[in-house]
Amino acid sequence: MSTTRTTTATGTSERIRDADEVKALAEVLVTAATRAPSPHNTQPWRFEARGDGIALHLDRTRLLGVADPDGREARLACGAALFNLRLEARARGIAAATELLPDRNVPDLLGVVRLAGTHRPTGEERTLASAIPRRHTNRRPFAEEQPPEPLRHGLRRAAQLESGLLDFLDEPTRFADLARLIRSAEAAQRDDDAFMAELRCWTTGVASVRDGVPARSSGPPPLEEGLVTLRRYGRGRRPPRPYEQVPLLGVVLTNEDDQHAQLVGGHVMQRVLLAATAAGLSTSFVSQPMEVPSVKRELDRLVGSQGHPQTVLRIGYGYPALPTPRRPAREVTTGLPPVAEPG
Numbered sequence: 001m002s003t004t005r006t007t008t009a010t011g012t013s014e015r016i017r018d019a020d021e022v023k024a025l026a027e028v029l030v031t032a033a034t035r036a037p038s039p040h041n042t043q044p045w046r047f048e049a050r051g052d053g054i055a056l057h058l059d060r061t062r063l064l065g066v067a068d069p070d071g072r073e074a075r076l077a078c079g080a081a082l083f084n085l086r087l088e089a090r091a092r093g094i095a096a097a098t099e100l101l102p103d104r105n106v107p108d109l110l111g112v113v114r115l116a117g118t119h120r121p122t123g124e125e126r127t128l129a130s131a132i133p134r135r136h137t138n139r140r141p142f143a144e145e146q147p148p149e150p151l152r153h154g155l156r157r158a159a160q161l162e163s164g165l166l167d168f169l170d171e172p173t174r175f176a177d178l179a180r181l182i183r184s185a186e187a188a189q190r191d192d193d194a195f196m197a198e199l200r201c202w203t204t205g206v207a208s209v210r211d212g213v214p215a216r217s218s219g220p221p222p223l224e225e226g227l228v229t230l231r232r233y234g235r236g237r238r239p240p241r242p243y244e245q246v247p248l249l250g251v252v253l254t255n256e257d258d259q260h261a262q263l264v265g266g267h268v269m270q271r272v273l274l275a276a277t278a279a280g281l282s283t284s285f286v287s288q289p290m291e292v293p294s295v296k297r298e299l300d301r302l303v304g305s306q307g308h309p310q311t312v313l314r315i316g317y318g319y320p321a322l323p324t325p326r327r328p329a330r331e332v333t334t335g336l337p338p339v340a341e342p343g
């Protein structure tokens with residue numbers, strides 16, 4: 001059965017009337033979900049097209065045992081995927097609502113996005129949804145010039161709308177403290193054989209591989225070691241380039257720090273990333289301090305009582321970054337209708 005398209009005042013929308021129609025749309029919605037970022041591009045998710053919507057399960061075979069033993073970063077990634085899914089549905093005119101951790105007996109069922117009825121998309125939903133395929137992690141140098149206060153305000157607002165906070169550590173002392181934590185965690189990880197083996201395992205040089213980080217997505221080596229050290233995937237032979245001396249760094253914070261909060265943190269992170277993309281900004285992650293427990297405790301102290309750090313983002317102006325590959329929706333989703341035979 002095909003989905004009925006209707007034209008509303010705001011454009012084309014898809015009218016969901018029954019379970020078959022939900023499933024017919026699932027492939028396109030899951031494709032948007034899988035554009036979410038994930039640590040080392042592990043894509044730690046499985047989707048299930050159901051009669052009432054689309055469920056997301058944590059794929060434990062894709063957890064990073066060294067960098068992310070508790071699965072925090074995987075849950076952030078899955079929270080971001082759920083955010084994309086709901087946003088894409090709404091931007092297409094479908095009423096969509098997310099329930100996180102809907103069944104306490106099935107802890108790896110991280111969320112269900114229920115789809116029913118029509119929704120009039122807002123301009124903001126359309127703008128953010130159009131940024132989903134354009135958002136890429138950009139590990140290249142950014143301009144020295146930092147985004148001005150009105151843009152920062154927009155990103156803080158994006159975080160608040162998803163019940164989180166974005167704390168820019170731009171005051172010189174706090175920035176210097178965070179930069180020190182990043183350098184210290186990066187050094188600890190470079191000295192950790194198990195961490196480096198895991199990193200190599202998820203670094204790819206082959207275009208046909210659809211997960212992991214292609215070495216070409218790494219930035220060029222820095223001309224001189226700056227205040228903040230970015231993670232490098234692969235050691236290409238590209239000539240060194242200067243990076244911005246003082247990057248704008250923002251810490252994504254949530255009110256709590258349990259598994260539910262980590263999924264909320266994924267919503268917050270993704271809304272900030274999409275809002276930044278829509279505003280013409282480039283973004284990347286600096287999560288080394290989140291991944292080394294002793295440094296993470298120092299980061300907790302640095303942000304104080306405002307909330308619990310979930311990830312650290314670098315935001316600025318850069319040349320466009322390349323997209324990284326994804327496994328196609330059909331490979332990661334059960335319950336899709338069979339592909340129609342041609343003609």
Ligand SMILES: Cc1cc2nc3c(=O)[nH]c(=O)nc-3n(C[C@H](O)[C@H](O)[C@H](O)COP(=O)(O)O)c2cc1C
Nearest residue numbers: 037038039040041073136137231285286287288324
């Ligand atoms: C929670 C989390 C932590 C991440 N940490 C880092 C990091 O420390 N350094 C880095 O270069 N990329 C980091 N990434 C970015 C991923 O490598 C990236 O999302 C993935 O390769 C997919 O590429 P894309 O974001 O361009 O779609 C992180 C992503 C997530 C979701």
